Each structure stands twice: as C-alpha cells, then as structure tokens.
Amino acid sequence: MPRRTGPRARAAGVRPDPYRVWLSEIMLQQTTVAAVKSYFTAFTERWPTVTAPASARDEDVMAAWAGLGYYARARNLLKCARVVAGDYGGQFPQDHATLLTLPGVGRYTAAAVAAIAFDDPQVVVDGNVERVMARLHDEHTPLPQAKPLLTDYAAALTPPTRPGDYAQAVMDLGATICTPKRPACGLCPRRAPCAAWAAGTMAELPKKAPKKRKPTRHGIAYLARRVDGAWLLERRPDKGLLGGMLGWPGSDWGEDPAEAPPIRAEWRALGEEARHTFTHFHLRLTVKTALVPMERAPDRGDFIEAPDFSPADLPTVMRKAFDLAQGALEQAALGWSA
C-alpha cells in the first residue's frame, strides 16, 4: 500500500500502479491505515487489476468491504471500476479533470491519484494537509471556512517534481508527527518555519466548528435460524445507511419502533441490546431470535444456507447482533441461563 510503504520504498521515477493507488486512496477516505491494511491486501490478491472488480459480483465486493464502513465507497468502487474497464479500456485516465468525473473520486482522491500514479503536480489536500498548513501558518480561521486558504498554502508548497512523493510525505508528516493531539514537534523537520510552534498554538489548530450531539435511536433485529442451520437475511437497498449490504431483517430505527417480524415464529428477545454508533446517531438494537421449521416461507428476506453464510460478510452493527445471539446460544447450551 503506497501510503504505508512510503516514498522511500520505491525507486525514484518508478510509477506505482494506478489501480492500487486509486484503491488505497478510496479505502483511506476517513479511515486509518491500520484499518485498511488487511482489506487492501485481500482486495488486491483477489482482484489484482481494475478489470477484476469490474466483472465481479456486487455481493462479493460488498462482502469483502464489510466492516470497513462508508459502504457508498464500495458501491462507487464497483461503478468506477466498470467505467474504467468499459469506457477507458481498463486504463485509469491520467487527467485530473477526467479522474474527477469517476464515481467516488472527489477533489482529494483525483489529486492524489494524479500526483502519486501519474506524476502530475496537483494540489493534494486531505485532513492531514489541512492540519499541517494551519499550523505552519498559525491559521486560526475554523474549518471548513479556512479550506480555500489552506488549499492556497498547500498549492504554494507543492513542488513541480516528484509531487507524489511530496504529497505522501506531507500526509505522513500529519499522520505521524504533526498529529491532531500532542504533536511531536521535537521530531518535526519543519519546526523552524512553523508559525504555530513559534506562537505555541499548534495543539489547538486547526480550529473546527463545534460538533452536534448524536441522538439515540432504537430498533429490533430479527435473527431467524432454520432447523437446518440456514439464516434469514436481507439485502439492504442501495441507497441510504448500510446500502447494498447484507443484514438482519428488522424494524425501522427511531423513537419507539413497531414490531416487524420477517417470518411467523416464536420470537424471544435477548437480555442485552446490541449497541452501535453511526456517524450521526447512536443505535440500541433489541435482538430477537427464533427457530423456524423447514417448510415455512419468510415474508421478507431469504434463507442463506449455513455453509454460504459468514458473519464477516456483515456490516459491524449486524455482526454485533449476531455475536450477541451466538453468545446467548452458547450460554444456554452450557446451562448458564434458563
């Protein structure tokens, strides 16, 4: 993965594979290197070139993305791979403006791919770069208002040569030394010209608009296990939260959700709720389980045979519900509860 191996891992002048650069930048959006690493390895081993995910089944790619979050990235990854495979002969466009037209590729990613994969000196501005620029210039204007100014600062520093190495270097600096909290200024190669260091304000920059509190929503998830071990699951619609992902059929998520069992059964609620926090709300999920006979047909969802089901294919909130149910089953089997 380019960002982790770093510029020094490559011989000067050798351009990294645009597909791998694009894939890693998509995965790294709002996500740490540590979280991305195993996913990047799994993706590139299974789908080594952009034509591979382009011809993959949606469900396989969504399952491989499960747990990484922001699932619109995976849906757009599929769209983008198919555009590149279909409209560009399997070769990523090199032009920044054309990159920007690809699904899931915004200003940051287009600039990063152009700079890192194609040696084009585009101005790469992510959260790390914003922080580094705010500190170098002791800029106290809060984000996102300060973004244009910080981009100007970044542009003034972007070199005409080796822009990819430069971009990765600044982002690495932000990730490892010029960190959000307790920056390691003693190790910083740009301490001398840093205005925030001179002013002693580095730890409070960049300023940001205050965050809003998250409301708590409630919901019910229904985990039906057929006597042969199959599980009742449902593919979520492409739009919206967890779009395109597999999940347990459930109620709406809100103040006081109504029952919405997907199949007739004797439902029993677990003693403990599954708790999960999304970007903009907390969720407390009541988990209900039932054992259903072979011949009974569900009103919603489809039974997936036990060998075809892996909880790793589920988004985290759904996997938490599964883990709770499993734990309850094991406790019951061991006679720990009635």
Place this chain on the structure above:
DNA sequence: TAGACGTGGGG
C-alpha cells in the same frame, strides 16, 4: 450547502 454516511481506538 449542510447533512448523510461507519468504524475502531483513545481518554
């Protein structure tokens, strides 16, 4: 354009 959109780790 502000809000929607995940998750895991640190305090």
Place this chain on the structure above:
DNA sequence: TCCCCAAGTCT
C-alpha cells in the same frame, strides 16, 4: 461505560 475523534464524497 460512554464521548470524542480521524486519511472525503455525494446530494
């Protein structure tokens, strides 16, 4: 146990 935070894009 929470609360807060972090490597964007789309609508």
